Amino acid sequence: MIMTATRTMNFWKKRIQKRTSNSSKSLQSVDRSRPETMMMQIINECTDSDSSTSTDDTSDWQTIRSWTAGTSVRSRRSHLPHQESRHPTNQANVEEIRDAADVRFGLNTGFSEKNKEELVSDLRGLSVRDAMHKLRAAPLSLSDKREVRRLAFSNTVDDSFIRKHVTCSCCPCVLTMWRRFSFSCLNIRSSLKLWSSPMKKLSGRFGSGVLSYFLFLRTLLFFNLLLSATSGVFLIFPQILHPLSRHHQCTPGTFSGLELLTGTGCFSHSLMFYGYYSNDVIKHCGVDPFKSSGPQKVQSPDDCQMFSYSIPSAYFCTIAFPFFIICIILVYSISKSFGKSFHVLKTSRNQAEKVFCSWDHKVSKKSSVRLQCEKISTQIKEQLSETANGEQEKSCKQRCFSLIVHAIAWTACLTSIVLSAAGVHFLSERTLDQDPEDPKLLILSSVVSGFNLLLPGIFNVCGWLERYESTGTGVYVSIFRQEKNLLLKTSLIGVLCYRWLWRIAEIQQFKCWESFVGQELYRLLLMDFLFTILHTFLGEFVWRLFSKKILKKERKPKFDIALNVLELIYGQTLTWLGVLFAPLLPAVQIIKLFVLFYIKKCSLMLNCQASRKPWRATQMTSLFIALLWFPSFLGAAVSVGYTIGTAKPSSTCGPFRNLTRMFESVQWSKDLETSNTFLFWLRWAYNSLIENQLFLFLISGVLLFMIYFQTQVVDGQRKVICLLEKQIENEGTDKTFLISQLQHLTEQCAD
Amino acid sequence: MGATASQLDKGMLSEYQELTFLTKQEILLAHKRFSELVPKEEIDRINCRIPMSLILTLPELKSNPFNERICKVFSTSDIKDGSLSFDDFLDLLSAFSDSATLEIKSHYAFRIFDFDDDGTLGRHDLEKLVNCLTGGTDDTNLTPDEMRQLIDNILEESDIDKDGTVNLSEFQHVISRSPDFVSSFKIVL
Numbered sequence: 005m006i007m008t009a010t011r012t013m014n015f016w017k018k019r020i021q022k023r024t025s026n027s028s029k030s031l032q033s034v035d036r037s038r039p040e041t042m043m044m045q046i047i048n049e050c051t052d053s054d055s056s057t058s059t060d061d062t063s064d065w066q067t068i069r070s071w072t073a074g075t076s077v078r079s080r081r082s083h084l085p086h087q088e089s090r091h092p093t094n095q096a097n098v099e100e101i102r103d104a105a106d107v108r109f110g111l112n113t114g115f116s117e118k119n120k121e122e123l124v125s126d127l128r129g130l131s132v133r134d135a136m137h138k139l140r141a142a143p144l145s146l147s148d149k150r151e152v153r154r155l156a157f158s159n160t161v162d163d164s165f166i167r168k169h170v171t172c173s174c175c176p177c178v179l180t181m182w183r184r185f186s187f188s189c190l191n192i193r194s195s196l197k198l199w200s201s202p203m204k205k206l207s208g209r210f211g212s213g214v215l216s217y218f219l220f221l222r223t224l225l226f227f228n229l230l231l232s233a234t235s236g237v238f239l240i241f242p243q244i245l246h247p248l249s250r251h252h253q254c255t256p257g258t259f260s261g262l263e264l265l266t267g268t269g270c271f272s273h274s275l276m277f278y279g280y281y282s283n284d285v286i287k288h289c290g291v292d293p294f295k296s297s298g299p300q301k302v303q304s305p306d307d308c309q310m311f312s313y314s315i316p317s318a319y320f321c322t323i324a325f326p327f328f329i330i331c332i333i334l335v336y337s338i339s340k341s342f343g344k345s346f347h348v349l350k351t352s353r354n355q356a357e358k359v360f361c362s363w364d365h366k367v368s369k370k371s372s373v374r375l376q377c378e379k380i381s382t383q384i385k386e387q388l389s390e391t392a393n394g395e396q397e398k399s400c401k402q403r404c405f406s407l408i409v410h411a412i413a414w415t416a417c418l419t420s421i422v423l424s425a426a427g428v429h430f431l432s433e434r435t436l437d438q439d440p441e442d443p444k445l446l447i448l449s450s451v452v453s454g455f456n457l458l459l460p461g462i463f464n465v466c467g468w469l470e471r472y473e474s475t476g477t478g479v480y481v482s483i484f485r486q487e488k489n490l491l492l493k494t495s496l497i498g499v500l501c502y503r504w505l506w507r508i509a510e511i512q513q514f515k516c517w518e519s520f521v522g523q524e525l526y527r528l529l530l531m532d533f534l535f536t537i538l539h540t541f542l543g544e545f546v547w548r549l550f551s552k553k554i555l556k557k558e559r560k561p562k563f564d565i566a567l568n569v570l571e572l573i574y575g576q577t578l579t580w581l582g583v584l585f586a587p588l589l590p591a592v593q594i595i596k597l598f599v600l601f602y603i604k605k606c607s608l609m610l611n612c613q614a615s616r617k618p619w620r621a622t623q624m625t626s627l628f629i630a631l632l633w634f635p636s637f638l639g640a641a642v643s644v645g646y647t648i649g650t651a652k653p654s655s656t657c658g659p660f661r662n663l664t665r666m667f668e669s670v671q672w673s674k675d676l677e678t679s680n681t682f683l684f685w686l687r688w689a690y691n692s693l694i695e696n697q698l699f700l701f702l703i704s705g706v707l708l709f710m711i712y713f714q715t716q717v718v719d720g721q722r723k724v725i726c727l728l729e730k731q732i733e734n735e736g737t738d739k740t741f742l743i744s745q746l747q748h749l750t751e752q753c754a755d
Numbered sequence: 756m757g758a759t760a761s762q763l764d765k766g767m768l769s770e771y772q773e774l775t776f777l778t779k780q781e782i783l784l785a786h787k788r789f790s791e792l793v794p795k796e797e798i799d800r801i802n803c804r805i806p807m808s809l810i811l812t813l814p815e816l817k818s819n820p821f822n823e824r825i826c827k828v829f830s831t832s833d834i835k836d837g838s839l840s841f842d843d844f845l846d847l848l849s850a851f852s853d854s855a856t857l858e859i860k861s862h863y864a865f866r867i868f869d870f871d872d873d874g875t876l877g878r879h880d881l882e883k884l885v886n887c888l889t890g891g892t893d894d895t896n897l898t899p900d901e902m903r904q905l906i907d908n909i910l911e912e913s914d915i916d917k918d919g920t921v922n923l924s925e926f927q928h929v930i931s932r933s934p935d936f937v938s939s940f941k942i943v944l
Binding site for chain 2: 149212356365367391735
């Protein structure tokens, strides 16, 4: 945000470099005897010319002089018979003078010959690579760019020399190869970009709003890829190589399809869940094959080079490190998008911005273009009427009435949320007491998913009532309409977390409570997926048929972006909560997201139409990421941290079985520690930095100071920008004054 | 220099890659689409120009209300009829591509919106711009009063030197406040 403010400031400073503040004083000292010299002197004073640009000035002034001379000659010639034609000629010449003045004031738009020469001289002063960057970013046509390149690099022999300079600077072979490799990587990366062509079709028909949903889905897919790749390589693969023989094998006879849904039976003793993982330290002997020729016996420890791989530490690290990396990525993207949307000077009305920036060129389908036009037109009209009527105050009665409506809507929604949370809690208590059989296990997850599906419908009705009452504020669809939905999901997850961490962990009847929790999360995720498919089918496909055949209307359902994004965030929260108890859960989530993409895409193309409401894509995307960070990721990280830090692992299964807390696996055995200096330094860093309170106080003090400093800088820059704007305004009035003086003088010359 | 019959040679390809913001795939795809539009009898002529009417049959440009202005701005023909050569076509795609800078996009957006090509956006330009945006049908058009008020608001917000028109710098200043501009000013083949 500081960079945006500095950039704005420098931008305006550059534009008003030629000041005319002393022009009024200088006019008094001007020689009024000869009109042409007077004009030249005025122009000289005003444009702050110094000796470095004197050569340019003389050519310009000669042009202006020839024009003014031409004016006088022409007007003298045409003085008698063509009195009326004098003025158009004068006017045309004044326009030319004004154009020349524009060039000097630096406000001309086109790239004239003079600018091209400036560009060429600039390029000569830079290194070849920077020069090529600058040339590429210049707003010239390709043929002009070729000409400039030829002029700027005219001392080189041929193109291959330029290419050589661009590609390598010091060590030819390595750097050329590296550059070729990175270019080819770039090409591969752009061709591998997942789903780019379906997304282009979707954005062509529905615009940037729907596109932001699918981009968010793709981002979540990459997060899950990161999680499953780390756990796959560091945890699952070693465990596969060293399976524990005491787990019972799965016979085909006992396998039924229901187990895919419930995660019990065969699955509970598979790699999927926590219980499978051993708490061994795998010691692999690297034996020298030439040492002994006889049959391999058990070597004594002195002969082997020990390569020890501790499964509990690996389990812990494959959770801790990806979480840490995801945390950093999320914080970085939030700060970047916040910086983009923060501006030092934000005007309250931004109609100019809307008119200049709102047309989305990606939309190509004719009906969508028409919809976009309607959308923009409605938006403009509503905003104009708002500013026209904005000052009308509501009467006391109207305000009371709107307050009452809001209170009723909120009470209804909050009551339904509390009731659903209580229902889930009650149901969970009942199922805890009973012995769970297979189909009944699905009841809790179905009920949770059912609440997630049905209650937002009620919230929509309440929201419609609120909007109906307040006039003209339905311009923006904001995710804050979904705040009740967000509350619902947060409370449901909260109740479930309480159930898992406090109730199930305490109950002795579960031999392996972590596997059970993992199975529950797996069931929740699957039920959520099934219910989403059901909702897509019913809500969009069946609704469209219904409205077409029965209601006989052509109105197709609209795709509710905010609702769908919240569903995605909910699923991702479940995955993050469950990765501790079921390491393969991110892989399940990847499959789910993949299938969901294609289902949503087909449903959109067949059933839905583009929304009429405007959608501010960038701000909404940053809001989605912020929501993913704050309730979702932080909540999951806190729960996982709490479980690792305080919950007692079960003693019969899993990699942490003989420890009082999962966290103790970090206190590695002595021989591991001494064998690896990296772990030793990590341990030292943890003990001295994170557990040391003084260090934390220092860090927070420094951060607070930096925040205060930055706010002061932004404040100062705001003031400077105001001053600079006033200066520009003054310069504008000076310019009009000078032009009128010039016109006056031209007319004087003509006489 | 321009497109040869069916293939782009390697030298041309790397030159285009250096001078524009397009990747190799995008240039090859552009060449393919451009060659499809060239009439059969001119297919071997180097540096042929395609008339505006043919360019406007591309699905990405067909329904865009600014399509004629886009062709006229990027055309380098002497008669200013909006016909594009392959170089002009690449210029167009480069300015509308993913990696083009904000300065390039705002520069060309300004020229597209400048309907009378006088270097500034005056009241007439703004009026035509709003009519393009709202589609020109009766129920979406603004009334003259609304139009006047809207243009007054726009000038009040963006005209800093108070000369009654929006010049390039003021336009770029307004654009820089909007984070959506870069992503909406995109056309991908």
